[in-house]
Amino acid sequence: xxxxxxxxxxxxxxxxxxxxxxxxxxxxxxxxxxxxxxxxxxxxxxxxxxxxxxxxxxxxxxxxxxxxxxxxxxxxxxxxxxxxxxxxxxxxxxxxxxxxxxxxxxxxxxxxxxxxxxxxxxxxxxxxxxxxxxxxxxxxxxxxxxxxxxxxxxxxxxxxxxxxxxxxxxxxxxxxxxxxxxxxxxxxxxxxxxxxxxxxx
Numbered sequence: 194x195x196x197x198x199x200x201x202x203x204x205x206x207x208x209x210x211x212x213x214x215x216x217x218x219x220x221x222x223x224x225x226x227x228x229x230x231x232x233x234x235x236x237x238x239x240x241x242x243x244x245x246x247x248x249x250x251x252x253x254x255x256x257x258x259x260x261x262x263x264x265x266x267x268x269x270x271x272x273x274x275x276x277x278x279x280x281x282x283x284x285x286x287x288x289x290x291x292x293x294x295x296x297x298x299x300x301x302x303x304x305x306x307x308x309x310x311x312x313x314x315x316x317x318x319x320x321x322x323x324x325x326x327x328x329x330x331x332x333x334x335x336x337x338x339x340x341x342x343x344x345x346x347x348x349x350x351x352x353x354x355x356x357x358x359x360x361x362x363x364x365x366x367x368x369x370x371x372x373x374x375x376x377x378x379x380x381x382x383x384x385x386x387x388x389x390x391x392x393x394x
Contacts, residue, residue: 209244211267212236213287215258216250221284236261238270247274251286255311255354256298258286268304275306275387288385289354297354307385308364311354317378325353330374332383348374348383355381 208230210221222232225248232248233240241247249271251258262268274281275291283291292303295311303311316322332346335358358373358380365385372384 206246207231207233207244208246208248209241210234210248210250211241211262211271211287213249213251213258213267214261215253215286216284217252218250221248221250236265236267238266241267242270242273244279246280247271247282249281249283249287249290251284251288251290253286254297255286255289255295255303256301258290259298259301259303262290262304272304272306275304278387285352288382289356291385292356295354307356307361307369309356309361309382312357312360313354314352314376314381315379322377324377325351326355326376327351330376330383332372332374334372335370346372350374350376356385358382361385 208225210218210225210232212218212234213236218234222234225232230246233244235241259268262271271281283289289295289311290303291305292307292309292311293305294303295301296313297311314322314324314326316324327350329347329349332348334345356371358371361369361371361382368387370386370388371382373380374383375381
């Protein structure tokens with residue numbers, strides 16, 4: 194999960210869903226329609242750059258998902274959007290792609306707007322945990338973090354990689370606020386929201 198900016202899918206407003214080739218875009222578009230939005234599936238960097246709202250979905254591996262973004266110019270368009278404070282919403286792998294790198298795909302750089310690297314979930318609680326993390330987990334707010342309508346919130350996960358919350362606070366706290374989920378004794382970032390004044394590009 195990961196909202197960036199003020200993304201409201203309702204009100205019949207167009208929402209561009211990035212066609213990454215590594216996502217269940219049909220489900221994302223259906224969810225946006227149920228929320229009252231008007232999803233438009235596109236891999237056009239110009240359309241993504243100029244859209245009022247953009248969703249970056251993602252399922253699968255970090256490296257293969259980044260390849261088409263770089264090849265099509267979508268990577269640059271998405272970076273400019275986030276740094277300019279334009280409403281952009283990264284879901285699952287889409288959130289992870291905002292990071293600089295991931296242990297899942299060594300050598301495959303991400304979008305880099307989040308400095309914290311994505312790391313594999315580890316068992317830190319003195320017991321054996323099954324990875325991937327699958328099931329409903331509690332999402333808790335941190336100081337200055339994103340504020341859903343009710344806390345604690347719940348989210349369903351199926352992930353083996355995540356942004357470690359402790360490293361995130363160390364490297365990205367000045368620019369990003371986060372809500373977190375605990376798994377195997379480790380807090381990881383469930384929601385990240387950019388909180389600095391947008392850069393003028």
